[in-house]
Amino acid sequence: MSTSSSKSHMAISLANNCISTLFIFIIFLLLQFLSITEAQSSICRNSCGDIPIQYPFGIDDGCGSPFYRHILVCTGGQLQLRTPSGRYPVRNLSYIDPHILVTDPLMWNCLDGDNFRPTRPFSLDTSTHFTLSSENDYLFFNCSESDVLVEPKPMFCERFPDQCDSTCDSSSYLCRHMPECPTALRSSSCCSYYPKATESLRLMLKHCASYTSVYWRNLGSTPAFDQAPEYGIRVDFDIPVTTRCLQCQDTVKGGGTCGFDIETQDFLCLCDKGNSTTYCNDRTSSHRRGVVAGTATAVSVAGAFGIGAGVWYLKKLRAKAPVTHGVQTNENRLF
Known part of the structure; x- marks a missing residue:
């Protein structure tokens, strides 16, 4: 009887340790997700090698104007122009x-x-x-x-x-x-x-x-x-000049970076604390997160996967957890 009770306590202790580890993992993923989405504007690189990247261009999806989406590619510090006939090294880029x-x-x-x-x-x-x-x-x-x-x-x-x-x-x-x-x-x-x-x-x-x-x-x-x-x-x-982009870049209004939603291609102002549909300091604007490809979206997917795996594992532990006549006690309950 004592041996059975000992095994039961060991199983409960192991389950509690696994749950604690799982919660720490989930919290870590959520913190990573929040830290990335709070600095959306820093996602847009402003140079490739020694060539500056400014509006209307962007080498990260969601940055710049959608008119020039996927046009410039930065590979190994070399900027390339993508056209139907191939990729061509860029020697110089002038905005004036x-x-x-x-x-x-x-x-x-x-x-x-x-x-x-x-x-x-x-x-x-x-x-x-x-x-x-x-x-x-x-x-x-x-x-x-x-x-x-x-x-x-x-x-x-x-x-x-x-x-x-x-x-x-x-x-x-x-x-x-x-x-x-x-x-x-x-x-x-x-x-x-x-x-x-x-x-x-x-x-x-x-x-x-x-x-x-x-x-x-x-x-x-x-x-x-x-x-x-x-x-x-x-x-x-051509440089498509819009009022919304000028407001977004205005340092008085928050000094954001002009970008766009990669799904709808609607204008977005990329700010330090998320994305705005107008400008960074506009408190009435709706804010969106995780629209720049390959960054926050990827982390959110990983977070969802981790949470899903956690739910599946908890269900498995619950099925195997020792129960006394169908009543959970303080010794064997999971939460």
Whole structure:
């Protein structure tokens, strides 16, 4: 009898220890959840490597404007622009003169010389607020003259003014003065052509060995047309300015970070103590938590899993707990 009673007390003690451990685990998860949701604004990283990330962009889902969602990717400290034709390293990002400078490793470069590698046409998603800058020039190499109009543009335009835009200019300044490597091409032909759309660029590459993009960088001096050509692609973008975002960023109103709900894409002001639908110091605004992907939501899922597992375990313990004629006593009850 005493042996049975001893085993019963050991089972109860073990159950109580397990319950205590379970409660500590659940409390730990809840504290983690609260600590993360109380600092929503800190979730939005403001740089990738040495490139600043500001509105309208965001490299964390729920940050910035939904118009540019999933456009920029930060991998290993390197910022990349995601387009339908691939991912491209970002060299610079300007918010004053809104544009992004990207490079395409598959484009021709000075080291290639007359050795042309397979390349792909650069393209942009037309549904985004991006446009190819008119400050880009495209150079095509070894084009088939039976398929492409390769002629000196001034002479061609005088003879065929209505087809002036269709010629690939073989006498362009850039072909005669290749940036950084004027003598890189020895036996290959070169012409300059600005494609009006991705499709025209794709058609050109069907009949040309390769191509490269050159943009004109403003030297920041006077006169304003003092520019220098550099290899790369300039992509212009719009900054959607809204009253709600300006109020959210206003330091007098709390100095929040503009973001959006990842489920509805509605505007949210990300604040130190949660998310507001207006601005951080607005006491009348409704506040939401856990809408930034990969952070508080993940913890809440883990918390729910932990609580669910706890309920299941408690039911199992209750089923095995010793009972005296169906009456719980202070010695064997679970709570």
